[in-house]
Amino acid sequence: MNCSYCNDPLTEEEIETPNIVDDGYHKYPDPETGEKICDECYDDSFRGTCLRCCEVVDSVDLDADVGRLIGLWEDSPGSGEDLSAGYYRVLEMPFYCSSMLGGGWFYTRSLEWVRDLDDDGKTAAHESYSNAGPICKDCEEKILSSLMSVDEKEESVLKGVEQ
Numbered sequence: 009m010n011c012s013y014c015n016d017p018l019t020e021e022e023i024e025t026p027n028i029v030d031d032g033y034h035k036y037p038d039p040e041t042g043e044k045i046c047d048e049c050y051d052d053s054f055r056g057t058c059l060r061c062c063e064v065v066d067s068v069d070l071d072a073d074v075g076r077l078i079g080l081w082e083d084s085p086g087s088g089e090d091l092s093a094g095y096y097r098v099l100e101m102p103f104y105c106s107s108m109l110g111g112g113w114f115y116t117r118s119l120e121w122v123r124d125l126d127d128d129g130k131t132a133a134h135e136s137y138s139n140a141g142p143i144c145k146d147c148e149e150k151i152l153s154s155l156m157s158v159d160e161k162e163e164s165v166l167k168g169v170e171q
């Protein structure tokens with residue numbers, strides 16, 4: 009059996025535990041088609057690296073979509089007010105306008121300030137080639153929980169136990 013993408017032969021492990029992405033709506037590749045993909049194509053097509061934690065995660069975890077957080081790695085121009093480096097929540101799309109001449113600016117009103125960059129964020133900023141990027145859901149949770157008061161933290165731990 010060969011990879012449906014690159015046509016290289018699949019390893020036994022790739023056949024027995026197929027690489028499937030489930031974004032909650034669709035599965036890729038659709039199990040009904042019988043398609044299977046090798047680890048390499050899977051990483052290339054469906055996975056990306058979170059700059060903040062350096063983990064390779066499913067691309068759906070790295071979607072800079074409405075409600076998700078993004079890292080703004082450096083002070084950047086915005087429409088209206090300029091934005092300072094930090095984590096922002098995406099309120100609406102699009103939140104960025106790229107100029108054909110290179111460079112671009114953020115729509116200030118499409119982004120909500122969450123907090124300044126923590127140490128991991130500063131490291132990510134150092135590694136990044138662009139001035140902003142998505143972060144994975146794990147990082148998002150860590151950043152949000154860093155904002156909670158002690159009481160709220162206890163509450164969310166209790167909720168976790170109930171589930």
Ligand SMILES: [Zn+2]
Binds near residue numbers: 011013015045048
């Ligand atoms: Zn392949």
Ligand SMILES: [Zn+2]
Binds near residue numbers: 058060062063145148
């Ligand atoms: Zn991460």
